[in-house]
Amino acid sequence: MTNNASSPTIILIAGHWLGAWAWDEVLEHLTADGRRTIPMTLPGLDERDPERASRTLDDQAAAIEQTMAQAAASEARPVVIVAHSGANAPVSVVLDRHPELVRRVVWVDSGPVADGTVFAPDTPEDLEEFPLPPFDELGRQASLDGLSTEALERFRARAVPEPGPVLRQQAKLTNDARLAVPTTLVCCSIPSAQVMEWADAGHPMFAEVSRLDHVDLVDLPTGHWPMWSRPGDLARILAAAATSPVD
Template structure:
């Protein structure tokens, strides 16, 4: 049986090319009367970091755990992690290394990765970073539904190139306890019915979903960046998920 209670600290992590700023619209709507919510910028996505292009997935996972420590996250007071898109790689590492510190993980048009996964295995070593592609190309890779010209221009202007090491590094996972963390899957650009079918079929991108012990699935139909296209609705989903106990 599922109930609700005062929700723990909520940490929001956006995907490739994005920093904490990507969650501004969601934070405006997020009800934090009984919880704290904070968005973070992963190492490698701070445009002012002169060494950002050499940051790794290990650096990113360590930064999340450092933030846990600063916020007083513990086994008795675990956090809710919200991971959008490519943030699934470092967040999967965090879940593997310290599942006891996570009350619930909310995957936003994303999901857990399997051990050995590499985001861009064919990216040449000499490529130091991967900039945001032209929007017409990006739209062929992920749905831009719900994003107007002003939002797209802000995206283009504020995007930070993704570090090459982050894209090339394999994820090594060894702790099956990561699969016991209560999970909410927010399906936006791909309907949940299709996601679950792909998971059951063993599709490489979704196979780990089938291994989750406690899974809730929510459809929030829109494009791949719901923090901009449906921020109020996404905030409600996040607050509800963070407040749950199973």
């Protein structure tokens, strides 16, 4: 059993179309080990929100800041943020604003974005929201490896369309102190060797990785949604990352 007094709070943030529910299986493993863990739903991804389609990247960053405040994040007790997939943009903004409040950031099949990044710059201005695509189309963009029929059915049933403003808004980053936050890359659909090769080559998807001061690489071979395909293994990786040395 983990001593909560000495273990940092872990904030779990899933990517596009997903809410806090996406972490249910991982959460079971982490809480069973006594870790204080907060899964969150970003603004725009709560199906009960009548104005969800108008939510912005700034709204999402503000919600993360609020969750950090609820977790009593401070320089003395910084939190660990876990960002999956498209959660990378709002988390990058929060790291830019509050690097001193984050003990470690863990990117799950994802990575930090660069200043000026727009997730989908070709998104039409009149597109209010972007629903989960058919799985044959989605599978050409992100690996569905390891997902059971049940997991896919749950994904389809619970997915919430991504707000258009989030896809169009530019991430504005000005504080290079974010690059010094200790970082773990959990590499699932793309092996770590490939990630670093692309990072060193300046590939837009991973260009920021080569600028980070402290990076740990962990391979977890599976598809793009390891919280469903390998939840126990992912939970163990997150627990280890949360308490690993930061110096």
